[in-house]
Amino acid sequence: MAEIKYFWEDMAVGExxxxxxxxxxxxxxxxxxxxFDPQPFHLDDEAAKASVFGALSASGWHTCAMAMRLMVTNFLQETSSLGSPGIEGLKWLKPVYPNDTLRLQSTVLETKPMSKRPDVGMTRNLWEMFNQHGDKVLHMEGWSMFRRRTPAA
Known part of the structure; x- marks a missing residue:
């Protein structure tokens, strides 16, 4: 387990x-x-060609899982993360195809202390994933919970 570098207090709106x-x-x-999503256009080239995607494409849930992997590997494992109570919005904006290079960006939209837990703070975040062409393929907003460095009095 990595050392905790970031607590709730370290999350700034606009970051x-x-x-x-x-x-x-x-x-x-x-x-x-x-x-996890055995629809024909995710499994078979011929079925995918005949679909709205035009070629074999990744499941939107796979796109979310890849975003989560990047988030954990490149940030959350160094934080006091306590998970998430859920997401507010999720959009798959463009298909993801095999061999697309996907880049994830996260923006802190809001922070607030958790009213019933003085040792926990919450952040509302925007996750945006882009392909190698700069096209946004994923837009997701939701809340995350982090342990506070100093609990509220």
Whole structure:
């Protein structure tokens, strides 16, 4: 487990973090879809060609999982993260295809102390994922909970 570098107090409204990138392979797209979203356009080239996507594409849930992986690897593992009570909005804006290079950016939109837990603060964040062409493929807003460095009195 990594050392905690960031607590709730370290999250500033307007702060933007670049959380790295990854490139899903055809095999990874099919493996995820086989297990979690076995729709034909995520599994079969011919079915995908006939779909609105025009080619084999990743599940939107796979796109979310890849964003989560980047968030944990490149930020959350160094924080006092306590999870999330949920998301407010999720949009898959463009298809993700095998070998697209996806980059994640997170922006802090709001911070507030948790009223019933003086040792916890919350942040509302915007996650945006872009492909190698700069097209936004994912837009997600939601809350995160972090332990406070100094609990409220």
């Amino acid at each position: 933007v973090r670049d959380l790295g990138s990854l490139t899903p392979t055809r095999e990874e797209v099919i493996a995820f879809a086989t297990q």
